[in-house]
Amino acid sequence: MAETDEPEKKRRRVVELTEKMLVDGDAGSTSDWDDRWNHIKKFLERSGPFMHPDFEPSTESLQFMLETCKILVIGAGGLGCELLKNLALSGFRNIHVVDMDNIDVSNLNRQFLFRAKDVGRPKADVAADFINSRVPGCCVIPYFKKIQDLDETFYRQFHIIVCGLDSIVARRWMNGMLLSLLVYEDGVLDPSSIIPLIDGGTEGFKGNARVILPGMTACIDCTLELYPPQINFPMCTIASMPRLPEHCIEYVRILQWPKEMPFGDDMALDGDDPEHIQWVYQKSLERAAEFSITGVTYRLTQGVVKRIIPAVASTNAAIAAACATEVFKIASSAYLPLNNYMVFNDVDGLYTYTFEAERKENCSACSQVPSDLHFSPSSKLQEVLDYLTESTSLQMKSPAITTTMDGKNKTLYLQSVASIEQRTRPNLTKTLKELGLADGQELAVADVTTPQTVLFKLCFTS
Amino acid sequence: MGTQSQVKMLETTFSSAKTALERAQAATEHLQELNSDVSGNFVEEGPDKLLDNDSEFFHRFTIVIGVQLPESTCLRLGSVLWSASVPFLVCKTYGLIGYMRLVVQEHTVIESHPDNALEDLRLDQPYAEFQNHIKSYDLDSMEKKDHSHTPWIIIVAKHLEKWLSEHNGQPPKNYKEKEAFRQLIREGIRKNENGVPEDEENFEEAIKNVNTALNPTKIPSAVEDLFNSEQCKNITAQSPCFWVMLRAVKEFVHNEGNGSLPVRGTIPDMIADSQKFINLQNVYREKAMQDAAAVSKHVESLLQSVGKPAESIPEKDIKLFCKNASFLRVVRCRSLAEEYSVDTVNKDEITSCMDSPDSEMVFYLMLRAVDRFYQQHSRYPGVYNYQVEEDISKLKACVNSLLQEYSLNVNIKDDYIHEFCRYGAAEPHTVSAFLGGSAAQEAIKIISHQFVPFNNTFIYNAMSQTSATLRL
Numbered sequence: 034m035a036e037t038d039e040p041e042k043k044r045r046r047v048v049e050l051t052e053k054m055l056v057d058g059d060a061g062s063t064s065d066w067d068d069r070w071n072h073i074k075k076f077l078e079r080s081g082p083f084m085h086p087d088f089e090p091s092t093e094s095l096q097f098m099l100e101t102c103k104i105l106v107i108g109a110g111g112l113g114c115e116l117l118k119n120l121a122l123s124g125f126r127n128i129h130v131v132d133m134d135n136i137d138v139s140n141l142n143r144q145f146l147f148r149a150k151d152v153g154r155p156k157a158d159v160a161a162d163f164i165n166s167r168v169p170g171c172c173v174i175p176y177f178k179k180i181q182d183l184d185e186t187f188y189r190q191f192h193i194i195v196c197g198l199d200s201i202v203a204r205r206w207m208n209g210m211l212l213s214l215l216v217y218e219d220g221v222l223d224p225s226s227i228i229p230l231i232d233g234g235t236e237g238f239k240g241n242a243r244v245i246l247p248g249m250t251a252c253i254d255c256t257l258e259l260y261p262p263q264i265n266f267p268m269c270t271i272a273s274m275p276r277l278p279e280h281c282i283e284y285v286r287i288l289q290w291p292k293e294m295p296f297g298d299d300m301a302l303d304g305d306d307p308e309h310i311q312w313v314y315q316k317s318l319e320r321a322a323e324f325s326i327t328g329v330t331y332r333l334t335q336g337v338v339k340r341i342i343p344a345v346a347s348t349n350a351a352i353a354a355a356c357a358t359e360v361f362k363i364a365s366s367a368y369l370p371l372n373n374y375m376v377f378n379d380v381d382g383l384y385t386y387t388f389e390a391e392r393k394e395n396c397s398a399c400s401q402v403p404s405d406l407h408f409s410p411s412s413k414l415q416e417v418l419d420y421l422t423e424s425t426s427l428q429m430k431s432p433a434i435t436t437t438m439d440g441k442n443k444t445l446y447l448q449s450v451a452s453i454e455q456r457t458r459p460n461l462t463k464t465l466k467e468l469g470l471a472d473g474q475e476l477a478v479a480d481v482t483t484p485q486t487v488l489f490k491l492c493f494t495s
Numbered sequence: 496m497g498t499q500s501q502v503k504m505l506e507t508t509f510s511s512a513k514t515a516l517e518r519a520q521a522a523t524e525h526l527q528e529l530n531s532d533v534s535g536n537f538v539e540e541g542p543d544k545l546l547d548n549d550s551e552f553f554h555r556f557t558i559v560i561g562v563q564l565p566e567s568t569c570l571r572l573g574s575v576l577w578s579a580s581v582p583f584l585v586c587k588t589y590g591l592i593g594y595m596r597l598v599v600q601e602h603t604v605i606e607s608h609p610d611n612a613l614e615d616l617r618l619d620q621p622y623a624e625f626q627n628h629i630k631s632y633d634l635d636s637m638e639k640k641d642h643s644h645t646p647w648i649i650i651v652a653k654h655l656e657k658w659l660s661e662h663n664g665q666p667p668k669n670y671k672e673k674e675a676f677r678q679l680i681r682e683g684i685r686k687n688e689n690g691v692p693e694d695e696e697n698f699e700e701a702i703k704n705v706n707t708a709l710n711p712t713k714i715p716s717a718v719e720d721l722f723n724s725e726q727c728k729n730i731t732a733q734s735p736c737f738w739v740m741l742r743a744v745k746e747f748v749h750n751e752g753n754g755s756l757p758v759r760g761t762i763p764d765m766i767a768d769s770q771k772f773i774n775l776q777n778v779y780r781e782k783a784m785q786d787a788a789a790v791s792k793h794v795e796s797l798l799q800s801v802g803k804p805a806e807s808i809p810e811k812d813i814k815l816f817c818k819n820a821s822f823l824r825v826v827r828c829r830s831l832a833e834e835y836s837v838d839t840v841n842k843d844e845i846t847s848c849m850d851s852p853d854s855e856m857v858f859y860l861m862l863r864a865v866d867r868f869y870q871q872h873s874r875y876p877g878v879y880n881y882q883v884e885e886d887i888s889k890l891k892a893c894v895n896s897l898l899q900e901y902s903l904n905v906n907i908k909d910d911y912i913h914e915f916c917r918y919g920a921a922e923p924h925t926v927s928a929f930l931g932g933s934a935a936q937e938a939i940k941i942i943s944h945q946f947v948p949f950n951n952t953f954i955y956n957a958m959s960q961t962s963a964t965l966r967l
Contacts, residue, residue, distance in 0.1 A: 070923040071921070072920075072922055072923050072924070073923060074592075074915065075590075075877075075918065075919045075921045076921070076923070078880070079880070079883060079917050080917075081913060081914050082909075082910035082911075082913050082914055082915040083910070083914055083958055115928070118928075119925050119928055122924040123923065123925055125925050145529055167897070172690045227602035237944070238639065238936075244875075252878050270766075273768075274644065274768045274769050274772075275762055275769055276765075276767065276768070276769055276772040276773065276776075277764055294752060297843075312697075314875075324769040324770075325769075325770070325773050326773065329935070344935070346932075347932040347933065347935045347939070348932070348936075349932070350928055350929070350931060350932025351928075351932040351933055352932075353927050353928070354925045354926070354927075354929035354931075354932060355929055355957075356929035357925040357928070357961075358591075358923075358925040358926065358960070360930070361923075361925060368591075369958075371959075372959040375960045375961075378610075379933065379936050379937075379946075380608065380610055380946055380947070381609070381610070381946070381947045382947060382949035382950065382964055383933055383937075383949050383953055383962065383964065384950065384959070384962075384964075385955075385961060385962040387960050388960065393950070426613050436948055456629070459600075
């Protein structure tokens with residue numbers, strides 16, 4: 034039996050093995066040794082009874098996948114690392130990855146392309162380096178950016194886009210972007226303008242994987258109601274009648290910190306700064322003691338401040354694997370893709386449920402028809418704003434509402450620019466009639482949940 | 496480990512290793528690179544050699560995971576591990592199919608963490624301390640602020656008292672009565688000078704929770720079954736702690752508990768002022784502590800009766816057990832020998848699943864047929880292109896002999912036989928990755944005794960992204 038080496042010896046051994054592989058690999062510039070892609074070739078070069086009806090086995094599919102097919106991975110975190118690994122080992126060589134975050138020490142238990150020495154560096158960069166150095170021939174190009182920083186020219190170049198995101202807002206934005214790339218000729222969708230979107234999501238022991246063909250199948254917004262609403266504690270509970278340790282922590286975070294500014298006047302609470310967390314923890318203990326509430330711990334404090342949802346490596350592995358399988362199926366056309374939503378839960382045994390999510394007729398994102406907004410002319414603009422943010426099918430964050438009046442563009446309300454917010458704030462308390470809006474008037478709404486403006490039609494109720 | 500590896504394995508892993516030895520070594524090193532706290536070793540011999548020369552080698556492990564093992568090795572290893580009571584998790588990827596089999600004789604779970612657990616509020620059989628606490632509230636004479644911040648549990652309890660006195664001690668049973676009960680609570684909402692009901696969210700909460708609040712306190716049937724099992728009835732010096740504690744809880748149920756499990760002691764968050772909520776929470780907490788102490792006494796006397804010291808089961812373990820009394824689970828898997836023997840094969844499960852000829856059961860049968868093929872031909876079907884066509888009939892013969900041997904009157908479509916020849920024993924990375932993640936979590940469940948493992952066969956179909964758990 035071999036002895037256990039110390040870390041440095043181990044590292045050197047791994048490097049040796051990798052170098053050996055690069056040296057032994059022949060077959061020219063693609064560094065493909067014999068039989069390297071045997072497992073995959075069986076699906077690309079052989080026919081079978083369950084293959085896609087349009088599939089023709091050939092040796093060209095492998096070439097397409099190795100040389101031409103371009104995949105974009107959004108996110109290089111828990112799902113992203115697994116996705117990159119899966120795609121690289123499945124023969125995809127042109128992979129681009131976008132992630133706006135830097136590596137945190139808490140990522141290291143599952144985002145396995147990163148090591149302790151990488152903490153602080155951009156995830157996309159480190160992930161790309163790792164894959165490129167370990168999988169011969171693979172070329173991952175990283176983008177340390179927000180998805181919103183890239184434009185249609187960028188997204189249009191990809192054959193398939195696969196998401197491993199942790200935010201619904203980002204998903205909706207991506208969904209909107211791909212919908213905006215669709216080309217219609219005489220009302221008929223041009224299939225070559227469709228970029229399939231494969232979306233994976235996980236939370237603890239639960240996860241889902243779905244295939245979206247923009248313009249054809251249910252999109253993210255079609256099934257928005259499937260996402261459970263985020264739990265936020267009511268302010269009165271936090272301010273005056275805490276009952277749970279979480280209430281005490283939120284009190285310190287939301288009310289006490291801004292009042293006391295313990296680390297300086299402009300220092301916002303940074304969940305990654307242990308000194309900040311320690312301060313919040315101590316104050317939360319004091320608050321809890323006042324009300325005889327037990328259960329405040331450092332870990333709970335961190336969890337509440339950073340809104341940590343527990344992540345399990347194995348769920349990420351399974352969901353990313355299912356997503357990568359779909360990328361393979363779609364890129365090769367070897368099998369019919371998942372149609373179109375799989376749910377996974379391994380709390381009690383292992384459970385999956387697969388179903389076809391249906392398109393929503395009046396989906397605000399993909400139905401192409403302006404949704405109706407039903408309000409009486411005496412309703413205030415604030416009511417319209419509330420509807421846009423609170424309705425489960427829209428769930429907008431801070432919508433900006435504009436319209437066309439007398440041939441000119443008029444901003445009714447916009448929150449994100451302070452001067453405009455101030456100027457348009459009085460409109461919120463005016464009625465739709467007072468604002469000069471007519472029955473049937475089109476309102477254009479912009480929001481962070483979508484790259485395009487969403488059109489609505491005002492329908493006055495009596 | 497131990498299989499004749501070929502160069503084709505290379506692209507499926509991060510390892511460059513070409514031989515089985517190098518693969519084992521590289522795997523060990525990569526694991527240690529991923530997590531510096533991992534200490535591990537690799538062994539140069541294959542499992543068959545070890546089974547021949549030193550089968551006790553396997554006894555020292557908490558769990559053994561067997562990957563891509565040929566049938567004969569798997570059965571031999573299964574037998575050794577079954578006798579040694581070591582859990583065995585078998586994993587296999589074959590084409591677009593993933594397969595896992597868990598073999599464990601008896602796996603107890605105290606902390607099963609169920610997704611949707613019902614609260615243990617005891618509103619249908621209020622214990623003395625709870626009744627006293629309710630008495631301390633007089634809803635009618637309370638100040639408005641207190642009235643609106645009284646926990647809904649108190650509100651339901653008070654109104655239930657009223658209802659019982661007016662209905663011969665019978666709680667609301669059907670929809671009509673529950674509606675009437677909800678209305679009764681609604682009438683308790685304070686009204687302002689104009690007779691308009693105030694906004695009392697706690698009362699709305701009470702109304703919303705009537706259905707679950709009126710659930711009768713009952714011992715779950717799964718727990719009753721455990722009470723009736725042999726291990727619970729016969730406590731010996733060898734009995735694992737789980738069974739001693741379970742027996743103690745059973746004694747509690749028949750004595751201090753008056754037919755009910757120890758009170759869990761937790762309540763959900765609800766609209767209330769801090770003091771009222773904490774006080775109510777403490778009433779439940781204290782009762783739970785009391786019940787746990789009573790269970791402890793039973794544990795002590797049980798331990799004494801088999802000559803073991805009371806300290807062998809710590810207080811905190813008993814408390815945890817009591818808190819999870821409604822959620823206890825025991826998983827017992829059949830052995831591989833039972834699954835494979837003609838006398839004990841689970842014919843019913845197989846034939847009933849195969850009533851739908853495309854059920855995942857067909858993949859289980861195909862994997863068995865493929866193993867049979869390997870036994871006969873020392874290779875898997877369709878590995879090389881020229882073999883695919885001719886192997887279809889050979890594989891079909893294996894399928895038929897399998898069905899015949901076990902007297903299984905099922906039909907396997909030719910399409911599946913063709914597909915399995917097409918697979919050519921390929922192990923595409925993404926299918927292995929799905930299975931690997933799933934298997935890892937099941938192994939963690941076994942090691943940690945938290946959450947419930949599957950029982951006993953899991954099939955994953957990457958073509959349709961569906962799966963099934965079969966009991967074989």
